């Protein structure tokens with residue numbers, strides 16, 4: 449058996465309590481109507497079988513739920529088989545009810561039984577179509593004995609019922625298939641929408657070229673991190689990084705090579721970061737790194753490590769080799785720079801000083 453879409457299984461699970469309630473209501477109606485013909489002990493045994501079926505269907509639904517949570521493919525397939533067996537069992541109990549009518553009740557109650565079967569099958573179209581194979585077994589399991597019973601009586605009205613079934617069964621299967629297809633296309637449309645929304649969400653906080661966080665995300669997050677650090681009295685540092693003479697790289701090797709250089713530098717810096725650090729591209733060739741739980745001394749060490757790493761790792765593209773250098777301004781959250789705005793201004797000023805002092809360096813240095 450091939451795996452059924454988890455959302456279809458979920459839909460079948462959700463319908464189970466309602467389906468079982470409906471089945472028990474019809475069973476009770478059957479008992480009330482036919483208690484004058486069928487001995488009560490026989491009806492009690494039959495109802496016991498229906499109760500057992502309801503319990504097994506609920507446990508089947510719970511097992512499905514467990515397998516879905518555990519993403520247990522094999523478990524899902526064996527549960528589907530379990531569901532099919534339960535439907536064979538259900539068809540058998542309803543067939544048993546028809547046989548009880550043949551034995552104990554006068555004609556034309558066999559026709560009532562036939563109509564009840566049609567009613568149950570029609571209702572099941574809504575609850576079982578998501579698992580089409582299971583429904584197929586159910587409809588055949590329910591209808592074949594009814595057709596046999598109609599042939600057994602063989603009168604004109606019984607043959608009419610058989611002819612009616614020949615039209616009804618394929619029509620119901622077609623209806624069930626179209627419910628299934630519409631459920632599937634709804635699921636697909638929903639998943640597509642979800643994917644698009646996720647892509648938009650990602651786009652709203654990432655830089656298209658480097659895949660790093662963008663300026664907006666960086667500053668929105670930084671404000672929150674600073675608030676928390678201020679409250680908990682934890683150090684935070686900010687690095688502002690700018691590639692030296694990047695214009696020359698563009699002019700010498702072309703804009704595309706410049707783009708590639710930006711991507712490589714981003715990846716190289718990212719590889720040196722901790723998970724809790726926030727690295728973003730905040731301008732053309734300008735990056736920012738927020739370092740939670742990091743003092744100025746720690747930040748200077750990290751800045752120097754990044755600077756050296758970039759300076760010692762030329763970017764190789766096809767047959768060209770581009771030497772890259774960074775200037776880095778370092779600042780920490782303190783009484784002089786208590787807000788993101790102030791911290792940013794200080795780090796940016798230090799970046800300017802690093803450039804002024806000759807580039808390829810950090811300011812303040814170690």
Ligand SMILES: Nc1nc2c(ncn2[C@@H]2O[C@H](COP(=O)(O)OP(=O)(O)OP(=O)(O)O)[C@@H](O)[C@H]2O)c(=O)[nH]1
Nearest residue numbers: 690691692693694695696698703704706707732733
């Ligand atoms: N390839 C490429 N270039 C970019 C991108 N964004 C900005 N730039 C270029 O980056 C260059 C930045 O030049 P400047 O601001 O003069 O800075 P610089 O040449 O790095 O000089 P200093 O910062 O003073 O060392 C400009 O030529 C921009 O066109 C981009 O996304 N891709």
